[in-house]
Amino acid sequence: MYPVxxxxxxxxxxxxxxxxxxxxxxxxxxxxxxxxxVGEEGERIPLTIADVDTARGAIALIVQGVGKSTRELNLxxxxxxxxxxxxxxxxxxxIEPGAHVCCVGGGIGAAVVYPIACxxxxxxxxxxxxxxxxxxxxxxxxxxxxxxADACHVTTDDGSAGAKGLVTDALSAIIAEGVRxxxxxxxxxxxxxxxxxxxxxxxxxxTTVSLNPVMVDGTGxxxxxxxxxxxxxxxxxxxxxxxxxHLVDFGELSARLRAYRSQEAESLTHYCASH
Amino acid sequence: MAKKITQKTKTEMPCRDAGERSRSFDEVxxxxxxxxxxxxxxxxxxxxxxxxxxGCPVGIDIPTFICQVAAGDFQAxxxxxxxxxxxxxxxGRVCPQExxxxxxxxxxxxFDPVAIGRLERFVADxxxxxxxxxxxxxxxxxxxxxxVVGSGxxxxxxAADLARLGHKVTIFEALHxxxxxxxYGIPEFRLPKTIVSREVQALEQLGVEIKTNHVIGRxxxxxxxxxxxxxxxxxxxTGAGLPHFPKIPGVNLIGVYSANEYLTRSNLMKAYRFPxxxxxxxxxxxxxxxxxxxxxxxxxxxxxxxxxxxxxxxYRRSRDEMPARHEEIEHAEEEGIxxxxxxxxIEIVGDxxxxxxxxxxxxxxxxxxxxxxxxxxxxxxxxxxxxEVEVVVFAVGQGANPLxxxxxxxxxxxxxxxxxADDATGATQKRGVFAGGDIVTGGATVxxxxxxxxxxxxxxxxxxxxxxxxxxxxxxx
Numbered sequence: 001m002y003p004v005x006x007x008x009x010x011x012x013x014x015x016x017x018x019x020x021x022x023x024x025x026x027x028x029x030x031x032x033x034x035x036x037x038v039g040e041e042g043e044r045i046p047l048t049i050a051d052v053d054t055a056r057g058a059i060a061l062i063v064q065g066v067g068k069s070t071r072e073l074n075l076x077x078x079x080x081x082x083x084x085x086x087x088x089x090x091x092x093x094x095i096e097p098g099a100h101v102c103c104v105g106g107g108i109g110a111a112v113v114y115p116i117a118c119x120x121x122x123x124x125x126x127x128x129x130x131x132x133x134x135x136x137x138x139x140x141x142x143x144x145x146x147x148x149a150d151a152c153h154v155t156t157d158d159g160s161a162g163a164k165g166l167v168t169d170a171l172s173a174i175i176a177e178g179v180r181x182x183x184x185x186x187x188x189x190x191x192x193x194x195x196x197x198x199x200x201x202x203x204x205x206x207t208t209v210s211l212n213p214v215m216v217d218g219t220g221x222x223x224x225x226x227x228x229x230x231x232x233x234x235x236x237x238x239x240x241x242x243x244x245x246h247l248v249d250f251g252e253l254s255a256r257l258r259a260y261r262s263q264e265a266e267s268l269t270h271y272c273a274s275h
Numbered sequence: 276m277a278k279k280i281t282q283k284t285k286t287e288m289p290c291r292d293a294g295e296r297s298r299s300f301d302e303v304x305x306x307x308x309x310x311x312x313x314x315x316x317x318x319x320x321x322x323x324x325x326x327x328x329x330g331c332p333v334g335i336d337i338p339t340f341i342c343q344v345a346a347g348d349f350q351a352x353x354x355x356x357x358x359x360x361x362x363x364x365x366x367g368r369v370c371p372q373e374x375x376x377x378x379x380x381x382x383x384x385x386f387d388p389v390a391i392g393r394l395e396r397f398v399a400d401x402x403x404x405x406x407x408x409x410x411x412x413x414x415x416x417x418x419x420x421x422x423v424v425g426s427g428x429x430x431x432x433x434a435a436d437l438a439r440l441g442h443k444v445t446i447f448e449a450l451h452x453x454x455x456x457x458x459y460g461i462p463e464f465r466l467p468k469t470i471v472s473r474e475v476q477a478l479e480q481l482g483v484e485i486k487t488n489h490v491i492g493r494x495x496x497x498x499x500x501x502x503x504x505x506x507x508x509x510x511x512x513t514g515a516g517l518p519h520f521p522k523i524p525g526v527n528l529i530g531v532y533s534a535n536e537y538l539t540r541s542n543l544m545k546a547y548r549f550p551x552x553x554x555x556x557x558x559x560x561x562x563x564x565x566x567x568x569x570x571x572x573x574x575x576x577x578x579x580x581x582x583x584x585x586x587x588x589x590y591r592r593s594r595d596e597m598p599a600r601h602e603e604i605e606h607a608e609e610e611g612i613x614x615x616x617x618x619x620x621i622e623i624v625g626d627x628x629x630x631x632x633x634x635x636x637x638x639x640x641x642x643x644x645x646x647x648x649x650x651x652x653x654x655x656x657x658x659x660x661x662x663e664v665e666v667v668v669f670a671v672g673q674g675a676n677p678l679x680x681x682x683x684x685x686x687x688x689x690x691x692x693x694x695x696a697d698d699a700t701g702a703t704q705k706r707g708v709f710a711g712g713d714i715v716t717g718g719a720t721v722x723x724x725x726x727x728x729x730x731x732x733x734x735x736x737x738x739x740x741x742x743x744x745x746x747x748x749x750x751x752x
Contacts, residue, residue: 023488023495027494041552041553043553044451068553084451086451086490216536216539217459218490219490220677221515221539221676222535223517223520224536226520228527233527255628259529260557263550266550266555267549270550
């Protein structure tokens with residue numbers, strides 16, 4: 001049993017949970033994730049570690065309640081517990097000391113790029129952040145990101161916050177200014193990551209993406225999270241979760257993310273009917 | 276001969292009806308009654324040379340416990356059995372006795388051998404129903420601590436033996452439940468999970484601590500176990516690694532699973548109870564499982580139980596070459612599994628949504644024996660045929676898990692990534708680190724992993740009690 005220390009509503013359906021898991025907190029590095037199980041019948045849910053508090057032995061998770069499991073997790077109050085926290089999993093982000101990294105976070109992807117931005121700053125680098133969302137409420141962690149990044153740009157599809165447009169518009173503008181960027185780290189919905197990669201590919205600008213496919217054990221045993229990277233079969237849980245975005249087969253990734261769409265809907269309906 | 280032979284064949288073990296069980300995850304084999312057990316035990320001729328013991332990878336004192344069953348002293352039989360083996364209810368169910376103890380049985384030279392596995396299972400189940408504690412003794416505390424990585428058959432056995440020898444043992448398990456392949460791999464209908472948890476509890480009663488959700492290589496490295504957590508020795512029994520997929524078109528379509536994933540979803544995550552349990556799996560009317568081993572059998576019988584009208588087993592050689600236990604193949608056929616022998620997949624074809632629709636195969640013929648001694652399959656030109664299926668499961672073996680080798684640079688692995696360890700002792704080339712089971716040998720059986728765990732426990736005990744490793748001598752000197 002792992003105690004939930006805090007549960008804060010960040011935006012509609014999006015919560016930040018601080019969970020006491022000293023075995024994970026002591027060693028976790030930017031880019032890594034955990035697998036959570038809320039209760040005895042629970043799925044194993046992979047979630048990026050958004051922040052760490054070593055003094056409390058706690059990790060922060062930013063959870064968007066989409067299906068049954070994530071909604072159930074968001075309902076665990078401070079003082080409650082979750083059954084299992086395994087990790088830290090995945091390879092940590094490779095951070096080049098002193099590099100200028102453009103961290104692009106779409107929606108919940110901000111929870112993944114924020115710890116990477118912190119890691120870049122901690123190793124003496126420079127961070128230009130771009131946070132995007134469909135609308136104002138879906139731009140996450142802006143305050144936290146502004147506190148760590150050298151510059152932070154916000155875009156929304158509807159113009160309700162920051163510039164009206166897509167993260168790729170902001171990225172294009174930054175590139176057009178002629179500032180030297182060593183690496184782009186883009187995390188968000190698959191279409192966003194793909195669009196960023198298409199923008200940077202002709203420029204030869206190194207672009208790293210963090211993938212969140214369907215996963216079961218998270219330790220390399222099941223192969224459910226396999227993706228094609230430059231034509232090679234890779235397992236996101238042990239080989240990733242970060243990959244060279246220019247090599248990712250996004251088409252296959254998005255197809256595989258739809259594998260359980262009907263079951264996910266069924267599970268949520270079943271859950272709502274019994275609660 | 277010491278005794279007159281009155282019954283030439285094994286006492287049959289009752290099974291659930293094939294039609295009923297093919298739709299149920301309840302255990303297939305029902306176990307002996309007391310009368311059946313006594314009758315079967317009385318078939319033992321009490322031969323002098325006791326070859327069955329040598330046939331057991333963990334060296335159980337088989338003749339003594341069988342003699343005690345024959346005499347109706349089940350509690351004594353339990354004491355004997357559980358002193359040698361802490362996982363008898365598991366071994367009685369999943370060991371390939373026909374290749375081990377039973378194939379050495381003297382009676383078996385002329386007639387059926389004694390049904391040692393069934394008797395082992397009977398004694399263990401009977402003891403559980405009576406609430407008897409495990410036999411054997413526990414040595415006084417040695418003051419030494421051992422970390423066991425992985426709670427599958429190798430780790431559980433090593434942990435039990437080390438605990439009995441007086442060492443403080445902690446098992447680190449990556450998943451949320453202990454048992455390794457016994458809980459994620461072997462289905463409920465062959466090994467009920469209550470039995471695994473019962474035998475794991477017996478281990479905890481010996482003082483073994485089990486830490487779940489600890490992924491060694493990530494949560495702690497092997498060096499952390501020594502330097503930070505102050506363990507004196509480490510046993511690595513992490514088991515199966517990354518599953519193999521053949522290099523044919525379509526292996527990443529939706530509905531293509533590794534056997535590891537298919538079985539983990541069903542067994543560990545209880546996807547067969549979805550949506551009561553949260554983990555889904557694709558329930559298809561037509562499922563093809565590729566492979567001929569026990570894992571393939573478990574997968575295809577699971578597919579049938581999940582409601583498949585057609586559950587095919589596609590194997591590239593003939594029935595004689597199938598590595599699966601004969602009993603499992605027979606059970607599968609009784610349940611309506613369709614065997615497609617001498618056939619191999621060449622392509623998986625999907626629909627517009629990338630979901631599996633067709634498994635394209637070709638017929639094979641058997642050529643000359645290959646390195647494994649089995650006749651190698653050769654494709655027959657122009658023999659391609661299509662199977663309409665929505666799920667394809669590959670049970671064609673696996674590579675090594677890289678999490679420990681990738682974070683332990685001074686732990687040599689072979690070209691397949693398996694840890695290099697001495698067969699007799701499990702000793703690796705890293706001081707104080709021992710390994711056994713599938714992480715060393717590649718995919719093998721539960722009992723061979725247990726044997727490796729037992730041998731390693733002896734070697735670890737020798738290492739810990741050798742003068743050079745006395746408590747005041749720092750490790751690594």
